[in-house]
Amino acid sequence: MAAGKSSRLTDYPRPSVAVDIAVLSVVDAHLCVVIQRDDAGTAMLPGRFIRERRSVADTVREVLELKLGLSPDRVHPHLLRVFDDPDRDPRGWTISIAHAVALPAAQLTSVVGELVPVSPTGALESDEPLLYDHDQIIAAATDSLRERYEDRPDPDNLLPTPYTLT
Incomplete structure (x- = not known):
């Protein structure tokens, strides 16, 4: 091994890794997102740090069930992208593996x-600030939603039936 090179993982700094989920829906013809609030009342997306020996998929299921109260067996978020700006979280180096899902409002009661x-x-239409870079995650989720809807009619079943393609 070359001088100064280490093969031990403990010799390298490690970021915290989290999962954040943007849940989108349409309510009264407006695109909406589910937000939660921290102890100070600041708007944020539901999320969770990945616990030791847990996978990203496990953590997505935990956020759905424990943070949102949704059945992880009936809701299937898709990977949006990784948000890895080293300064995204003032508490420390944190990478977010962001996911998004679009659900009919009736499933979010x-x-x-x-x-x-x-x-x-x-x-957010209210211009309310969001925690960390959650505004960028929501923007990426809405862009992804628009792209899916350009290719297929109502792929997420957000529109009430009956509807027509005219």
Whole structure:
């Protein structure tokens, strides 16, 4: 091994890794996102740090069930992207493996959190600030939703039936 090189993982700094989920829906013809609030009342996406010996998929299921009150067997978020700006979380180096899911509003009647309207740019319509870079995660989730809806009619079953393609 070359001088100064280490093969021990403990010799390298490690980030914390979290899962954040943007849950989107349509309410009264407005795109909305589920937000929760921290102890100070700041809006944030539901999320959780990945615990030792747990997978990303396990953590997604835990966020759905424990943080949102949704059945992880009936809701299947898709991987949005990794948010890895070293300064995204002032508490320390944290990487977020962000996911998104779009659900009909009828499936969110007992969700833990608030459904709040989102602007066309993906920001909260109220201009309320979000924790960390959660505004960027919501913007990426709304962009992803728009892309899916350009290719197929109502892939997430957000529109009430009957609807027509005219």
